[in-house]
C-alpha cells in the first residue's frame with residue numbers, strides 16, 4: 001500500500017483494500033467538522049464559571065480524547081494550571097448541557113463523506129463508528145446528517161471501559177461483525193485513531209484534513225493518507 005495521496009481511487013488495483021470486510025470510522029475531524037459547535041459549547045461552559053471563551057483554533061487542537069479531556073485542556077489554559085476535579089466536573093457538566101442543546105448548528109459534513117460511505121456500503125462492507133465523543137451525542141448527529149443507516153454499530157468514548165487510542169472499541173467492532181482484525185480498516189484523523197488501529201491489528205487510513213493536535217498525521221505512519229474520502233471511491 002502506498003502512503004501517497006495522489007492515487008485517485010485507492011481501490012483500483014489495490015489488493016490490500018480488496019481484503020477488507022469492515023471499516024471503522026472516527027467521527028469528529030473525519031466525517032464531520034464539529035469544532036465550531038464544540039468551541040461554542042466550551043466557551044459557554046467556561047463563561048458559566050466566569051472564565052473567558054477560548055478561540056476556536058485552540059479548541060481544534062484540544063479535540064480527540066473525549067469531552068472531559070477537552071474541558072480539562074480548556075480549563076488548564078484558562079487557569080494556567082490543572083483544574084481540581086470538582087471544578088472540572090462542574091464545567092464538564094455545563095459543556096454536556098450546552099453541546100446537547102446545539103450540536104449541529106455550524107457543524108458540517110466534510111466533502112465526499114456521504115459518497116464514500118455509499119461506495120463502501122455498495123461493496124458490502126460492514127461499517128462502524130468509533131468516536132471518543134460521549135455516546136449520547138452520536139445518534140442525534142448521525143441522524144441530523146442522514147448517516148445513521150450506514151452504520152451497523154456505533155460506540156462513544158464512554159461506551160466501553162477504555163477508549164481510543166486503546167484498541168478495545170475497534171476489537172469490539174470486529175467481534176460484533178464476526179470478522180478478523182486483519183480484514184478491518186480504521187479511518188481517522190488523529191494519532192489516537194491510527195494508534196488504536198495499529199494496536200488492534202487493523203489496516204489504517206488517515207484523512208489529512210482533520211484535527212491532529214497540530215501535527216501531520218503522516219507521523220503516525222498510517223497505511224495510507226487521503227485528502228478526501230472521495231479518494232476511496
Ligand SMILES: O=C(O)COP(=O)(O)O
Pocket residue numbers: 026027028029063064065066067070130131132133134190
Ligand atoms: O470527542 C472527541 O474527543 C473527538 O472524538 P473523535 O474520536 O470522534 O475524534
Ligand SMILES: [Mg+2]
Pocket residue numbers: 026027028029030064188189190210211
Ligand atoms: Mg477525530
